[in-house]
Amino acid sequence: MPQGLFVWYEVTTDAPDAVRAFYEGVIGWRIADPSPGHETAAIDYRHIYRADGAGQGGMLVLRPEMIAAGARPWWVPYLMVDSVPDTLAAITADGARVWMPPTTIAEGTFAMVADPWGAPFYLIDPTPPPGQDTPPPPVFALDITQAVTWNELFTTDLPGARTFYARHFGFTYPDAMPMGAFGDYQFIAHPLQGRIGAMMARPSADAPLGWRTYFRVADVRAAAQAVRDLGGTLEGDVHEVPGDDLMIQARDPAGAFFGLVSRKAAAG
Numbered sequence: 509m510p511q512g513l514f515v516w517y518e519v520t521t522d523a524p525d526a527v528r529a530f531y532e533g534v535i536g537w538r539i540a541d542p543s544p545g546h547e548t549a550a551i552d553y554r555h556i557y558r559a560d561g562a563g564q565g566g567m568l569v570l571r572p573e574m575i576a577a578g579a580r581p582w583w584v585p586y587l588m589v590d591s592v593p594d595t596l597a598a599i600t601a602d603g604a605r606v607w608m609p610p611t612t613i614a615e616g617t618f619a620m621v622a623d624p625w626g627a628p629f630y631l632i633d634p635t636p637p638p639g640q641d642t643p644p645p646p647v648f649a650l651d652i653t654q655a656v657t658w659n660e661l662f663t664t665d666l667p668g669a670r671t672f673y674a675r676h677f678g679f680t681y682p683d684a685m686p687m688g689a690f691g692d693y694q695f696i697a698h699p700l701q702g703r704i705g706a707m708m709a710r711p712s713a714d715a716p717l718g719w720r721t722y723f724r725v726a727d728v729r730a731a732a733q734a735v736r737d738l739g740g741t742l743e744g745d746v747h748e749v750p751g752d753d754l755m756i757q758a759r760d761p762a763g764a765f766f767g768l769v770s771r772k773a774a775a776g
Contacts, residue, residue, distance in 0.1 A: 510700050511595075512677030514648040515632065516586035517565035517656055517721055520579060523762040524552065524569045526739060527581075530760050531556070534734040534768075535654055535723055539567060558654040562645035581764035583721040584620075585659060586630040587677055592617045595631050599623075599676050623672060625663045627718040648701060651724070657769050658722035659696070659705030666694060666709045673707075685750070722767035728754045731768045748772065 521527045528539045538557045552569035570579050589595040592610045596619060600606060603624030610619045616634035623629070648656045663669040673679040678699060684692040691709045698704050710717060725731040728746055735742055739761040746756045755769045 510678075511589055512673075512679060512698055513588040513701060514585050514656065514659060514698075514704060515588045515634065516630070516647060518568055518584050518586070518630070519556075519565070519581070519760070519764055520568045520570050520574075520584065521581050521760070521762045521764065522570045522575060523581075524554070524567060526761040527567065527764075528554070530735075530738045530740055533738045534731050534740070535725060537564060537654060558652075560645070560654075562647075564647050564655060581760070581762040582628070582716075582718065583764055583766055584628055584630060585719050585721065586618065586632045589631045589633055589677075592619050592631050592633050595676065596621070599672075602672055602675070604672075623663075623669065625665050625669065625717060627661060627663060627669075629719055646701075648704065649724075650702070653724050653726055655724060656721055657724040658767065660720040660722065660767075661696075661705070661707035662710035662715055662717055662720065663707060664710060664717065666691065666707060669707055670694065679704075716765070720765055720767065722755065722769050725768050725770050728756055728768050728770035731770070732756050732758070735768075 531537050532539060536559055540555045540557065542552045542554055550571065554567040555563060556565045556567060558564050596606060599621065605622045606619060607622055607628060608620035610617055614635065616632050618630050618632040620628060620630050646655065650657055661669060670681055680697045681694055682697050684694045687693050687708065690711050693706050693708050695706050696704050732742060732746060735758045741759045743757040743759065746754050749755045752772055753769050754772050755767055757765065757767045759765050
């Protein structure tokens with residue numbers, strides 16, 4: 509099983525109704541009602557679907573005790589692993605922390621962890637549904653509208669993070685873009701997913717550590733207007749990025765950070 513693939517994305521929130529309407533309006537997803545069976549575990553989990561019908565991720569509604577323990581609205585990626593217990597043993601020996609121990613559900617075994625510098629993510633060893641002979645559509649792709657198109661890590665130790673993710677998840681680092689006083693914007697690749705994103709030293713002490721998720725949309729300017737109209741906030745203006753794209757950063761109504769990307773030629 510490929511180690512280190514990005515295979516799922518989850519947004520945590522304390523405002524599910526507003527956030528559901530927000531992403532359905534901004535990105536065009538359909539966010540389902542709470543999954544059957546989860547209510548018995550006092551978990552409100554809602555699956556996210558793209559317009560092409562493919563599953564893109566999930567929404568986890570934060571309970572008061574989660575918030576009291578430090579959980580906040582955020583987008584968190586899932587990385588596929590061959591074995592959750594084996595990977596946990598390896599990464600904790602390198603300084604990672606376990607935030608949620610291994611749990612097995614119908615979809616597979618997963619655990620929530622933080623890298624040695626505090627960036628949270630999930631490990632998952634997925635179990636394909638009965639009768640599924642082909643992999644599901646990708647949730648990360650450079651060219652699929654409504655999918656994740658970029659993964660960006662803010663860390664306090666760029667050399668250490670490079671080594672950690674290469675050792676445990678097979679990441680490679682083809683090149684970097686100098687960012688002046690902010691240091692290098694280190695591009696990341698995976699043998700099976702190609703260029704998947706970048707990592708950099710966080711630019712300021714108040715910038716949250718963690719993975720930052722960027723979604724491809726048809727028209728970033730129209731999506732930015734929808735962010736304003738539906739209760740989100742924009743961080744900066746639409747600007748050009750490498751690859752003939754336009755990008756803007758934003759927060760949803762609960763405060764979860766995300767980015768929006770579209771082709772320059774498609775933007776109004």
